[in-house]
Amino acid sequence: MHQTTVLLHVDPRGVATVTLNRAELHNAIDDETASLLTATLETLADDDSVRVVVLTGSGISFSAGHDSDWMRHMASFSEAQLRHHAQQLSRLLRTLDTLPKPTIARIPGSAFGLGAGLVACCDIAIGASEALFSFSDVKLGVIPALSAPYVVRAIGPRAARRYFVSAERFNAGKAKRLGLLHQVVELDELDSAVEHCASHLLINGPNAMRAAKQLIALIDSRELDDDLFEDAIDAIVKVRASEEGREGIHAFLEQRKPNWLD
Template structure:
């Protein structure tokens, strides 16, 4: 039986999550969403995992909603629709709030939910031929579940345009908008992802988690006295931590800190 979600972990603690419905362009249904959320939660809870790569099999990253799932939902009432929407909201929230570094490997088209997933990742690396789209309005629907994450990534004005026009845009445009960070040729994609993984492995795992939390706390806030106090408190907290003390000691002693993998 084909497993819709695959995952593996290498000897350095890099976990790779793969959407595995290539024949359906990795479109998501409720079962796949629940499995992806559960796998993410397991990886988050595993102290051995240093970073998570979100990838996909086949030519597409994720084509959005599975058509069979949409057909089933066509007969649902509002409460049932809300229950299914909550499944997707939980997935996106779990990915967005993951304390570990998350890297999206986008080898092909990312539509709707697919674009939402990569907007929740810390780093998104896309192949030059990748395409992006929010086509919900063509069906008389709206991309509400992904809206908070997409708006944060590309801004309100650009979101308004692409939500109402349902235009497709290419990887170059996605990079300029801020939806992805790096565009490479397809044959360079794995190398670029591996390089990004090597980069995060150099850093303190708890420090990266704290840095992500700091950004969440400060996001959208004015630079007020309270915001400055938040930064001061966080500096002191992290400096006093075991990892912070180890990092400073390693710098002074000119050695690698304990979290760097040694062959």
């Protein structure tokens, strides 16, 4: 029977867990997996009942990056075919990065190449202490171009210069110090750490969290000038004037739960 390479489970609270399901291949990503993962994320983006998205991998790894069989297949691709494949993976990363829901990367084990790129696209990244990370593309004579915008944003250009060029592996502790991970826990504490994080997200205004993500994208890498300040003013006025914004303030003043917690 054909194995589904991406699993989806949504609990009654609206926490959606998306699992890369190729444990025997360390959740390596091929074209089918990339397409299915993108489609799953796009579906979740449009589902108002989904409040939080957790991305993880089955087995002992998060994702080993590119599938080796698929890379072997790509070796004979024309330039047009290579471009189509790159566009497919770029769409996956961008979809995850811009998902209008808070995202948590649950990292039970190693994340290499594209897998580490997926981690960098998530809002919150929680990893097991034994997890390893690397960008080994240069060993194959290529570069981590598709993941680079997200990884450089996470760890900065100085660290990226070292790890993109050296292709060396680094552990979870180093990943946290660099900014790729937010939290490192023991493997047997991973689920409780992710649950603790999700429970905090569930009490927040869904539209406010979406707007907060958009605000960060708005100000990232921009000059602190009058145009940016005006855009920030527009953003807060829009949110405060919204139904959710007014409800949140009234609930606070009236010392009651906001209606999104009913």
